[in-house]
Amino acid sequence: MAYKLKEVTIRTNNSEEGTKMISEIWRDITSGKLPLLFDSENIFQQGISPVSKYSNYSSDESQDYDLTIMAVTSDFFEKMEAAVSTGLYKKYVEKDENGEIGICARKAWEKVWSEQKLGNIKRAFNEDYESTVPSEYTKDGKAHCYLYISIQVNISK
Structure with a gap:
């Protein structure tokens, strides 16, 4: 079995x-x-x-x-896109022309850390998600990385 x-x-x-x-x-x-x-x-x-x-x-x-x-399954990505549209997550997308998945992921995370350091985002550190797609599974032959970073939402009354 x-x-x-x-x-x-x-x-x-x-x-x-x-x-x-x-x-x-x-x-x-x-x-x-x-x-x-x-x-x-x-x-x-x-x-x-x-x-x-x-x-x-x-x-x-x-x-x-x-x-x-x-x-x-694909519905996971639909739910994440909905979370981005509500402002709970910020999406980062990177690709590497040479198909290097590690370089691609590193570039995406460096964007997050840079924005964090500059104060452009305030991470919630709840749940963050990363989807990396090797070049052999993409139409353009490039490695792709998608990050969904949870951000703090300011709720004012």
């Missing part, structure tokens, strides 16, 4: 060791060792996209947080 996971979570941070842990979990997912994109019999699950969820922050991106890799 085949089984598949809906998500996998690790506690990590942005240190060198934390980055290594993140690479290892992604390697296990893309190889099928962790049955998230593939079931336990190594059959690819159609209609599933992997998305990273960053949550349970100790304080901010400089401390520990939970990284959850989730298997989502």
Whole structure:
């Protein structure tokens, strides 16, 4: 009987060791060792996209947080777009002409950190989401990264 996971979570941070842990979990997912994109019999699950969820922050991106890799369907992205339109999230989009997914993701996160440092956004550090698409799965042959960053909403009475 085949089984598949809906998500996998690790506690990590942005240190060198934390980055290594993140690479290892992604390697296990893309190889099928962790049955998230593939079931336990190594059959690819159609209609599933992997998305990273960053949550349970100790304080901010400089401390520990939970990284959850989730298997989502297209309705997830529709819900995120709705959250952007209500102002709960800000969307960042980047691409890399050479198809380097790591460079693409780094560029997107650097935009977030730059806007944060300049005071253009105030992050809520609730749940942030990242979807990276390797160049072999895109029409234009470029790597793409989509970030949905939770922002603090000022509610005035």
